[in-house]
Amino acid sequence: MEQRPFFDLSYLAHGTQKQQRVFELLTNNYIFEILRPFSPVLTGTIPLDIDTDTSDLDIICCFQESSVFQQLIYENWQTAAGFSVKSYTINKRPTILARFYLDEIPVEIFGQNRPTDQQEAYKHLLIEDHLLKKYGEPFKLQVKELKSKGWKTEPAFAKLLHLEGDPYLALLNMTR
Template structure:
């Protein structure tokens, strides 16, 4: 698994699993970092963490302030791809654009909102999940993957295994604010349940 500092540079995928190397080649082939450079694209989600399952998509988060331009540019580069769709809507007062298509057998989702990628929830979730996976190890990773294979989304899977209450997305964001010692304290409480 990459060092946390590596997530901003997709070259870490080259040092990863065979699947991560294939994803790197696919993203290079799509020229994601070049054609979307103005939006600071960043691969988030399950593939960087190595917890993807069949049907997982490639989540690419982007910082977008002009959603009409972003959609038009994405359409010009990827509009001929299978399943291309684009939708812009307002969620919790924030304009968001989701662009979906299929490339190399992978569902791809470009997600844009007017927030730097390193401050978007998708990235923040991935970072805290990375910290937890490193802390709890292979048994916990396999438990997450099993829940995902059963149809559960990533954040709810983490929340269930960690016995977090309330909204799983918010609960994980809250864990991301903890010091390493505090996070270790939370995680160590579930250790016996996982192993």
């Protein structure tokens, strides 16, 4: 079976203090158990240890029917603090975005009718992980410094790598 990094959350249990807290939060609240039919993946900054105090949990999912996915979200989290759910279209794909808080940590669940390992957030995660390993701790600290100043992740990477144009596309166009 093909290895798909970040699909198994166990790496969080042995990670940084924040990653361990996130692992406990996701496990104790059965988030990935509930979302299992939708191939959930935690993306964003927390898996890479480049998060800030205000970073959210970015969970991407794949659905076949948006109404089934949206119903599951309502059934499980509509009473959570700050709950909202929106349905819209991105690149001709139906998209569901839910936001809420768990233990004061912001959670964002993003779903599309496309496998999670083909979604941009997952591709960015793999590319950024590769770059952090390639350039080491000094590069990671520079990314974290920019993020602490309010920079979004992809623009921070693009700045440090001197990438031109749209930082999100520039990173996707990099060969790993």
